[in-house]
Structures are given as C-alpha cells and as structure tokens.
Amino acid sequence: MNIKKIAEICGYSVATVSRVINDDSRVAASTRKKVLSVIDKYNFVPNITGRSLRTQKSNRILVLLPTMANQFYTTIIQGIEDTADEHGYATLVAVSNLEESKELKYLHMLRMNHVDGCISFFNTLDADYITQLSKKYPFVQCCELTIGAEVSHVVIDNEKAIYDVTSEFIENNHKTIAFISGNYYKYSEISRESGFIKAHLDHNLKLDKSLIVKSFYRYTDGAEAVKKIFSRDKTPTAIVCASDSLALGAISELKRMEINVGEEVMVIGFDDTSITEFYKPSISSVSQPRYELGKEAFDLIFQKLNNIDATNKKVILPHRIIHRESTGY
Amino acid sequence: MNIKKIAEICGYSVATVSRVINDDSRVAASTRKKVLSVIDKYNFVPNITGRSLRTQKSNRILVLLPTMANQFYTTIIQGIEDTADEHGYATLVAVSNLEESKELKYLHMLRMNHVDGCISFFNTLDADYITQLSKKYPFVQCCELTIGAEVSHVVIDNEKAIYDVTSEFIENNHKTIAFISGNYYKYSEISRESGFIKAHLDHNLKLDKSLIVKSFYRYTDGAEAVKKIFSRDKTPTAIVCASDSLALGAISELKRMEINVGEEVMVIGFDDTSITEFYKPSISSVSQPRYELGKEAFDLIFQKLNNIDATNKKVILPHRIIHRESTGY
C-alpha cells in the first residue's frame, strides 16, 4: 500500500492525499474526510524512506554514548526516547567506545542525512570541531560538555554538587576529607574537583593536595585509592567520590581494613546508580535527574531541528544529595 | 555530493558509478580504478535513503528490549552491534516496556521497511502471531522464546543450568533447597523451574512444593521470599534464584536475620550481572555468554535477511556456573 494506491481508491491525485497527510490547509473539508477514511480503512502509514528522500529529513535522532555498560544512561535514554516519540522522532542509539574514529563515523550520519540531529554524552573531539558541527547540524551535549565549545547542552551543576557535599562534611566537623576522581580531564571531573577545592577555601579549611587521588572509574581504582590515602599519616574521616563505582571500591577496601563505613569514615558516590541502594552499607550519592536530563536534551535539539540558528542554550538541572548508610544515615 | 556529481567528474554514467559502488563485475578494471579514485577523493558515501527507497531495504535491524534498565542487555547489544556493523547493518534499539501496543508499534517498522529485521528479547504476543510474522520478516528471539512459535532463536539451556546448579547442591548433601523465581510464566521461568524439579527427581530427593516461591524480579521480592521460606519448620540450606536481583534481596534479608550466607545457607543467582562481583558477600551466579548470544542472534537474522525461507534454527549456547562467596567459595 502506498500513496498512489490510496489516491486511486479515493479518486483524487497523490498530491491531494499527500496534503491530507501533511495537514495542508488547502484541501476541502469534505475531501479531507473522504481521504482520511480510506487511509484509515487500509491502515496506511506513509513510507518514511520516500518521505526522507524528498524532504531530506529522516525524523530520526542519534544518541551517541561512550559506552553501553553503564546503568546511568538507561533512564536518560528513556527520557529522550519518550520525548522524541511525542514529536514524531525515532531514536537511534550508538556507542563510540571513546574511539574518535567511531565517533566520527557516527557523526558522519548527520552529513548523510541518515539522522537529523545528535545528542552526545561524551566527545573526544575538540571544541572547534564541535562548535563548527553544531552550526551546521542540530547537536546537543548531555551530562558532559566540551569546554569552550559553542553548543547547546544540559548538565547538572557538577561543581556545586561536590561543593555542597564537601561543605556538608566540613560543617559536620570533618577536618580531613579525601577526593577520589577520574583522570580523563573532562568537564565533569574538572568542575567536581574545583567544587571540592572551593568548599575548603570558603570554609577556611586547609587542603592537602595529596588527598586528591585520580585514576580511572573502575571499582578496583577506588580500592587502590583508599589504600594510598590510608598509608598517609593523617587519614581522612570522609571520602568524596566522583562515581558510584569508585565509592563501591573504596567502601569494600575500608571494610577489608575493618574500618566502619558510616561511623568512622563517611563515603559518598556520584550518579546514584542502582547499586548504591543495594550494597551493604547502602551508598550515599549525588543523584542526577536522569529522566529530565533526557527530556530536556530532546527539547534542546528540537529547537535546533526547527531552526538551526536557534541560540545555544545552556541548561542546568538540579541535583539531589541522597544520604544512606555510608554517610551515617 | 551525490552519485550524479561523481559520474560527471569521472566522465561516466551514474550506472557505471553505481556498479563500481556495488562491486558489480561488469565494469572494466581501468574504469573501476578511475571511479574509485574520484569516490575516494571526494569522500563520497552513497545516500542510504535513496538506496533504501530503490532497493526496498534499509540495512538496519531493530533490537527490541523489554526494558533498558537491565545491565544484562548491554553486552548482548554490543555483540549484535559489532556483528551487524561488520555486515553493513546499523542497529536500532527500542524498548517495549512489556506493553503490547508499543511492541506492535515497533514491529510495524518491519512492515514499513524502516528496518529489515528484528531481534527481540521478549514478546508479549502469542505463538501464532510470532510464527506468521517470522514467515514474512526476518525475526529472531534472543534469550527468551515464545513457546510453540516457529522462529529462529538463540538461548542457553535454562533447564539444564538450574538442573546443574541444583544437582550440585544435592550432591553436596543439601537436603532442603528453595527456588525463588519470577511469575510471568515465560519460557525461561518454566524451564528453570522444571530443571529444579528434575534435579530432585533424578537424585531421589523429595521436593516440597512450598519451597518454590514466585513473585516478581525485584530486590524486595527476593527478601520477601526469604521471609516466607524461613517461616517454615524446615528451613533450606541452599537457595536457587532465577535472577541476581532476587539473590541480592534474599542475601540481604538473610544477613538481616543474621544467617551466614556462604556457610549456613548457600545462595546462587542468575545472569551474572555486575552486582554479583561487588556485593558482600560476592554472589555466585549462572553466567550467560552475552557477547556470543548477541553475535549469534545477528548471525541468525543475517541468514533470514538473505533468504526469508531459510530454516528456523534453534541455537543453544553454553552457560557457566560461577562460584563466589555466596556458595562458600
């Protein structure tokens, strides 16, 4: 079944049928009614390929993830998908594995009109490239951003999140606080670290830089970091972690050392992935509004889809600090 | 840049250029060389929309998940994606949320040629529908299957997995063993339960049906199940769970009851999701070969993509039982 057959059955031209489909005002009410009834009867849905070829639009957006293996993304994608669906867009998910070549390959889909826009969660490409790309194609960064790039994005205030967490510890009389983070030198890491430092400054607490440990985000890296930190003279009474996996590793090492987490030492993670709730002790964490991040990301790209020259918006959504056993609750 | 421009630059017709692109043998070697150099120079990639319209193929497959919120799927999808990519197929991921209407909506993409085939992880639709669908469109079930449907699928031997696990417990002298499962009445559940029962029969161990508890797959359901089981006279010394989340809930409840998991009571989960390794105690589990399941699922659909009448294959991949602290290792 295609538009031509529908047209034949109706006794109108394909142009008229097409106008009905696309809600074009210049078609008589009576005609519209007849055409719609035939469309309905045959369950006709216009072929998206034909339409895409003609309109040079695919009505698809690409979601570009650094990896699939992170619980954190699933709810965000759901938010994107639901919102995209409402606006008649399909969502395609692809994974770059942090490889620039794969990233370029998928971004090539923009140039080829295979997708109309891209929501990206992490870019290895530089600010200039991203800026230029975003001038020509609807492009939005979500949760991470390329520092210096002119592009719409939606994030939480990573600096403030860690600032708040750290300040809370300081206000509860913790004098020695450690910070375990990743070392990709990306926006989220830089701003989280700066939040950690700022909290010390604002509360006149002297900060020993050796309390800041950086490695990767693996579970084992959290454990290693704790070993390192606790080989110092003055050991911390609170540990701020830049991810839940780091917090998990840190806590399991502390348990091995028979240090009571939540009493002797407080630990907090980041992202509030499902493991935080189930672990013993349950892990306090900074929660990002995942579904809303996804929804907002689509809203942002939708503006660009309708007008590529729409101004770049920088949206910041609120985070929440969730206290569980690992911070003594 | 399009094929017409390339043709002009080369001084050949679009037909010849198209033949070069599609590795058609009837083009002179010298011509091929010239055309390829121009294609290379301009970085030309044929427009997939134009091609799709003409060939009535999209070179895309759909992966239909019941939910995104399960770590279990990520590696399988990676396996599908990598293999699909090798064969020039793009992978689209969609989520049904177990709603029949959404499932139908996405399957409609098959009829509309938006995708060439579908790999599905759970179907709410009945065997007849699936059978008919699979006759007309490349369709493969992965990890789950619709009992009675004639369709290619790839699974592990769920019955044998639980049979092996249970048998091991029996052989290690456990006399009272509980089984906690979901109650969707899907293939995996039915076969796992039957493996549990069969192991008892084959080892002449009497089975009290009240030791089989069914609910959902949530963490809390595992905890509830343990409460129920331990309110009996004769409490079990081993618990077989149909998922890791159930095992997690069970273990945390046992801990609350101050029962030593891995010594007094053994617990094993299913799927070997990342939490199993990190929890305290670490959780034993049945591991499915996730990447290979994905790879095989694509291989199966690839056969159907090339010949819709290819015979339906039922592939069974090997599982592994991984022992950790929760079974005393």
Add this chain to the structure above:
DNA sequence: AATAATTTTGTAATCGTTTACAAAAATATT
C-alpha cells in the same frame, strides 16, 4: 452576468539510488 479573487485540485519534477534493457565497444571465431 461578467469579472476578479479565492479556494481546491492536478501535473509533473524532484530527492539519490539501483537496475532492466539497449547500445556500443572489444574480442573471438570463422
């Protein structure tokens, strides 16, 4: 009632490919 203005409909080109079929060129056979 004739004309102008507006609304409704149709014709045909277009998007970027692939592919029957035809035509031309190259090679083989007599």
Add this chain to the structure above:
DNA sequence: AATATTTTTGTAAACGATTACAAAATTATT
C-alpha cells in the same frame, strides 16, 4: 574481413513521497 560473441557502458524507469506551479472550480465583487 565479415560475423558472432562477449564485455563494457549508457539510457531511462523505477522506488514513495513532497511541492512548485498551473489549471480548474468555487465564491465574492462589481
């Protein structure tokens, strides 16, 4: 050298939609 065969190339029609533009039908204005 003439003809038959094979190889290589080109022409033009599809695929299924949208959309200028033209034409026809309707309505409004005089």
